[in-house]
Amino acid sequence: MANASGLFTPTVPSLRRRFRPPIGIYRSGLYFSEGNLKRVICSSTIEGAERNMNPSETRVPRLISRGCKLVGCGSATPSLQVSNDDLAKLVDTSDEWISVRTGIRNRRVLSGKDSLTGLAVEAARKALQMAKVEPDDVDLVLMCTSSAEDLFGGAPQIQKELGCKKNPLAYDITAACSGFLLGLLSAACHIRGGGFQNVLVIGADALSRYVDWTDRGSCILFGDAAGAVLVQACKIEEDGLFSFDVHSDGDGQRYLNASIKLKETDDVLGTNGSAINFPPHPSSFSCIQMNGKEVFRFAVRCVPQSIESALEKAGLTGSSIDWLLLHQANQRIIDAVATRLEVPPERVISNLANYGNTSAASIPLALDEAVRCGKVKSGHTIATAGFGAGLTWGSAIVRWG
Numbered sequence: 103m104a105n106a107s108g109l110f111t112p113t114v115p116s117l118r119r120r121f122r123p124p125i126g127i128y129r130s131g132l133y134f135s136e137g138n139l140k141r142v143i144c145s146s147t148i149e150g151a152e153r154n155m156n157p158s159e160t161r162v163p164r165l166i167s168r169g170c171k172l173v174g175c176g177s178a179t180p181s182l183q184v185s186n187d188d189l190a191k192l193v194d195t196s197d198e199w200i201s202v203r204t205g206i207r208n209r210r211v212l213s214g215k216d217s218l219t220g221l222a223v224e225a226a227r228k229a230l231q232m233a234k235v236e237p238d239d240v241d242l243v244l245m246c247t248s249s250a251e252d253l254f255g256g257a258p259q260i261q262k263e264l265g266c267k268k269n270p271l272a273y274d275i276t277a278a279c280s281g282f283l284l285g286l287l288s289a290a291c292h293i294r295g296g297g298f299q300n301v302l303v304i305g306a307d308a309l310s311r312y313v314d315w316t317d318r319g320s321c322i323l324f325g326d327a328a329g330a331v332l333v334q335a336c337k338i339e340e341d342g343l344f345s346f347d348v349h350s351d352g353d354g355q356r357y358l359n360a361s362i363k364l365k366e367t368d369d370v371l372g373t374n375g376s377a378i379n380f381p382p383h384p385s386s387f388s389c390i391q392m393n394g395k396e397v398f399r400f401a402v403r404c405v406p407q408s409i410e411s412a413l414e415k416a417g418l419t420g421s422s423i424d425w426l427l428l429h430q431a432n433q434r435i436i437d438a439v440a441t442r443l444e445v446p447p448e449r450v451i452s453n454l455a456n457y458g459n460t461s462a463a464s465i466p467l468a469l470d471e472a473v474r475c476g477k478v479k480s481g482h483t484i485a486t487a488g489f490g491a492g493l494t495w496g497s498a499i500v501r502w503g
Contacts, residue, residue: 185197244257244303246285330470397431
């Protein structure tokens with residue numbers, strides 16, 4: 103199992119038990135804590151453990167380096183809205199059946215001239231405008247998506263459309279519904295260890311293109327959207343990305359996937375006289391395949407553990423956070439995780455009813471709405487978590503503004 107709470111660990115933990123690796127990602131970089139060995143990556147010194155349990159002074163040793171903070175956000179959705187009643191015309195379902203089981207009532211779907219790249223650019227521009235940062239001052243563009251409109255990735259096209267004339271690095275991160283969280287982690291590493299100043303993290307997906315619209319178990323869930331944040335370098339005392347806890351387990355891939363479809367080829371004679379399958383036919387991906395019950399069990403088991411681990415690394419408790427912001431997959435999952443963490447409903451951010459599961463876009467989309475309506479204010483602490491295909495999952499404790 104790959105575990106980005108650090109780099110690698112020698113054991114493969116089960117989903118059913120809590121995993122506490124010897125390597126952690128804390129407020130300012132990576133920290134190794136086996137025995138008396140302390141090795142610093144992307145930093146020069148280690149400061150001893152602090153006594154007070156708050157974001158600025160944590161119990162865990164932290165690295166002295168650059169800080170980073172969230173200074174702008176934006177989002178964009180397609181114009182076409184598809185309601186539960188609309189879906190009832192396609193499959194055997196109803197508004198009540200869908201809303202009771204998922205919490206979803208509407209979703210947005212790409213149509214006409216809409217494009218995923220266009221949504222991503224719009225969301226990114228709004229984030230830059232809020233942060234008062236010009237496109238030429240962007241050092242890195244991270245496009246978190248599993249549905250790019252180009253096999254080789256879409257981030258460079260976003261950099262082009264934004265008008266970033268200094269040709270900053272731009273690349274894609276593919277981790278489905280955990281993608282945006284991993285984008286935050288990557289941005290923090292680039293800023294703290296690479297000297298970057300302004301990093302755009304975009305979560306955008308158009309899973310409607312990979313949905314079987316005759317399968318009522320999956321077509322009711324997904325929508326299309328884009329969300330973005332600008333992560334900016336700051337002084338260490340202003341650091342707003344407190345801790346991360348991220349994992350993956352490829353054994354769970356059988357529960358949620360959209361695998362490549364292999365087509366049989368005509369046998370032709372090889373150079374040694376044997377029959378081989380050549381040339382291969384053009385490939386495509388299957389529609390999303392999901393075992394909803396297993397994904398639910400995975401989420402309600404692993405996500406609370408991950409958030410608790412991230413809180414522990416940040417030196418915080420559940421009562422210290424202002425908001426819980428989870429990947430918007432299913433309201434039952436959101437409610438179950440909140441109950442496990444003892445977070446009251448009034449401190450849980452959810453816009454699932456209006457947009458459905460927008461994969462990598464769901465967290466930044468919900469954050470942007472909460473910020474713009476005045477719910478999330480500067481200085482608020484947010485526990486956020488993504489989880490999904492891979493299987494991948496992880497959490498972050500961040501401060502807005």
